[in-house]
Amino acid sequence: MKKIVLYSFILISFLAKAQNKEKDKNLPKGNEAFLEKKYADAEAEYRISESRSPKKAIAPYNLGNAVYRQNQNNEAKYHYTKALKNAKTRTEKHLAFHNIGNTLMKNKDYSGAVQAYENALRNNPADEQTRYNYALAKKFLKDNPPKKEDDKSKDKKNQKEDEKKNKDNKDDKNKDKNQDQKGQNDKDKKDGKDKNQGKPQPQPGEMGKQRLQNLLDAVNNEEKKVQDKVNKQKVHANPKKTEKDW
Numbered sequence: 001m002k003k004i005v006l007y008s009f010i011l012i013s014f015l016a017k018a019q020n021k022e023k024d025k026n027l028p029k030g031n032e033a034f035l036e037k038k039y040a041d042a043e044a045e046y047r048i049s050e051s052r053s054p055k056k057a058i059a060p061y062n063l064g065n066a067v068y069r070q071n072q073n074n075e076a077k078y079h080y081t082k083a084l085k086n087a088k089t090r091t092e093k094h095l096a097f098h099n100i101g102n103t104l105m106k107n108k109d110y111s112g113a114v115q116a117y118e119n120a121l122r123n124n125p126a127d128e129q130t131r132y133n134y135a136l137a138k139k140f141l142k143d144n145p146p147k148k149e150d151d152k153s154k155d156k157k158n159q160k161e162d163e164k165k166n167k168d169n170k171d172d173k174n175k176d177k178n179q180d181q182k183g184q185n186d187k188d189k190k191d192g193k194d195k196n197q198g199k200p201q202p203q204p205g206e207m208g209k210q211r212l213q214n215l216l217d218a219v220n221n222e223e224k225k226v227q228d229k230v231n232k233q234k235v236h237a238n239p240k241k242t243e244k245d246w
Contacts, residue, residue, distance in 0.1 A: 026045045026049040027046070027058065027062070029045045033045060034066055034069075037069075042062075046066055047063060055086055058083075060083040064078075064083060064099060067079060068099070068102075074107075076103055080096050094123035094127065098117065098120040101137065105133070105140070108140075111141055113133075113137040113141075114137045
């Protein structure tokens with residue numbers, strides 16, 4: 001079953017018959033390179049062909065095939081959509097819708113794939129490959145239903161609640177941290193108070209005993225110096241008289 005599912009995804013119908021109707025040389029060269037699995041070379045030829053016939057469906061369709069084989073799914077879808085816009089026949093529309101469905105399946109857009117395969121079947125109800133892919137897309141859609149608006153709103157609400165919860169937890173942690181810091185500061189203040197308790201604390205404007213003693217000693221020393229100086233000046237002011245020599 002795995003092989004069949006994988007095969008249904010990578011199978012891309014090729015507009016081999018349409019190449020005979022084209023006059024430019026690049027389209028058949030691209031087809032040849034594509035069949036040889038030289039997808040990059042095929043892509044280059046198809047791009048030239050598309051530039052020469054911009055209003056035709058075959059070049060962008062085949063360009064989409066070459067790009068798809070190089071795992072450029074979204075770009076392939078772009079080229080298939082362009083081919084669908086230029087499609088003139090039911091065959092061209094069928095093939096474009098079919099491969100658009102393949103790209104949507106790879107993108108897991110099962111709802112879009114179901115619609116694309118339905119449109120492909122409207123243009124060719126007999127195509128078994130499209131019918132198989134259509135049934136497969138419906139099964140995947142059933143197993144993977146798209147989310148309703150209520151579910152999306154619920155997811156968004158849950159996301160907001162989670163964000164709020166994370167913010168509240170963060171705020172609580174910061175609050176606890178601040179409280180711990182405040183408690184530590186209060187403890188440090190209390191410990192400092194206990195250490196100083198029982199010792200006389202100097203009051204504002206009150207001079208400590210030791211400091212007062214030092215100041216008195218300094219004053220006494222200055223007074224002593226002044227007294228010594230005065231006494232010295234008195235000695236010089238009253239010179240001793242010598243006895244008269246008779």
